[in-house]
Amino acid sequence: MPRRFGQVIKLKPGAYDTYKEYHANVWPEVLETIHACNIRDYSIYHHDGLLFASFKYIGDDYEADMKKMASDPKTREWWTIMDPLQASRDGHDQASNGPWWKEAEEMFYFP
Template identity: 25%
Template sequence: MIRKGSIMRLFSGFEDEYKKRHSEIWPEMVEMLKKYGAQNYSIFLDVKTGNLFAYVEIEDEKLWNETGETEICKKWWAYMKDIMETNSDNSPVSIELKEVFHLD
């Protein structure tokens, strides 16, 4: 299993909306994430800074990297772009973190 961590940024004042949208995540989005190998996926919010920390375990890096090419993912990104920092293709601005420690 590959563990991945990343940081994204939520616009100020949208904390409740971000939580609401994820509590109502579309079933087809969940299905796609699982199909592309996502397991144990969590997102944490630092309410003081608006930083989001995402953690996911994946089966295959190449397969995971293909999620952004799916129509449902592009639709989700467009849905989220008004409440978080995004790139020109609507994907979230994301800083990938390098794992430096894991307690097994």
């Protein structure tokens, strides 16, 4: 059975247009890696300076798949562009190895 995830992060002021433009044209290699890492139905929403991601994980080892994704060179290149556009809700940045995208608690689901 798939696991559903919701995550939230801040979008830095002035980053909206760049973030939206890049996500209108996500690199095919990044999409292939997302798929290879068992992520499905992936969406990112924006509201009032916040980004909310929603996806299903269909694999057996989430941590291993996330390590696989993080080791992909093209995905890492993508992140070097995206990370400066984002800010964690608690002030950490990606370089500090603090929490980045914060997982959200699922409060309701109706299939």
